[in-house]
Amino acid sequence: MLRAPQLITNARMVYLVWIPADPDAVAGLVPAGLEPAADHAVYLNQYIVDDETQTSNAGDPDGFGAYSLTYLGADLAGLDIGDGVPGRWWTHYFNSSESMIRYAAARGVPASGGQTDLMLEGDALVATTLIDGSPVIRTTARMKMGTTQRANGQLRYVTQLGGELSSGRYPFAADLAETFEVDSVEFLDPGHDVYALRP
Numbered sequence: 001m002l003r004a005p006q007l008i009t010n011a012r013m014v015y016l017v018w019i020p021a022d023p024d025a026v027a028g029l030v031p032a033g034l035e036p037a038a039d040h041a042v043y044l045n046q047y048i049v050d051d052e053t054q055t056s057n058a059g060d061p062d063g064f065g066a067y068s069l070t071y072l073g074a075d076l077a078g079l080d081i082g083d084g085v086p087g088r089w090w091t092h093y094f095n096s097s098e099s100m101i102r103y104a105a106a107r108g109v110p111a112s113g114g115q116t117d118l119m120l121e122g123d124a125l126v127a128t129t130l131i132d133g134s135p136v137i138r139t140t141a142r143m144k145m146g147t148t149q150r151a152n153g154q155l156r157y158v159t160q161l162g163g164e165l166s167s168g169r170y171p172f173a174a175d176l177a178e179t180f181e182v183d184s185v186e187f188l189d190p191g192h193d194v195y196a197l198r199p
Helices: 023-027 098-104 193-197
Strands: 012-017 042-047 066-075 087-095 112-113 115-121 124-131 136-146 148-163 163-174 179-187
Touching: 012 136, 012 179, 023 124, 042 115, 042 136, 066 115, 087 098, 087 193, 098 112, 124 193, 179 193
Parallel strands: 087 112, 087 148
Antiparallel strands: 012 042, 042 066, 066 087, 115 124, 124 136, 136 179, 148 163
């Protein structure tokens, strides 16, 4: 089994934060012992790793390979790691790699199968998350890479395994597009429990 931590480089991703339509539903997804942020903010990351060599486990028989991932959840109160960056709780984690699902689930992440597509045509970006082949989340935006801006820091995610909460820090370095404007974030399946997080 792969040892933590694992490193991913040069992923293509869309990372968003919003205030949900149903704050009480979001609060209901946060377990006892944790408190949602005062504004009940939700985060979403839709991303793709195009080649296994972008992972630190390339070539390992248990490696993640090329994969796509959408994860989302709730910001937390009282667990900031500085500069106003909140701790976060994963509610959903849809991954196309069976080995990464096993790796994440063994650490308390609510990992399950899913596919994420990112399509960029000109300045038009469409990111779609599919479960069993059906779209459940679609983000549409306009962007230009232009002169990118480097961002770096750490994020904090909390997981629960065997009833025990644990906290992990995840360093990042990212090149942000020069312009980025969201047109819509659609939750397409009212029957799926991820619908509770809709904007």
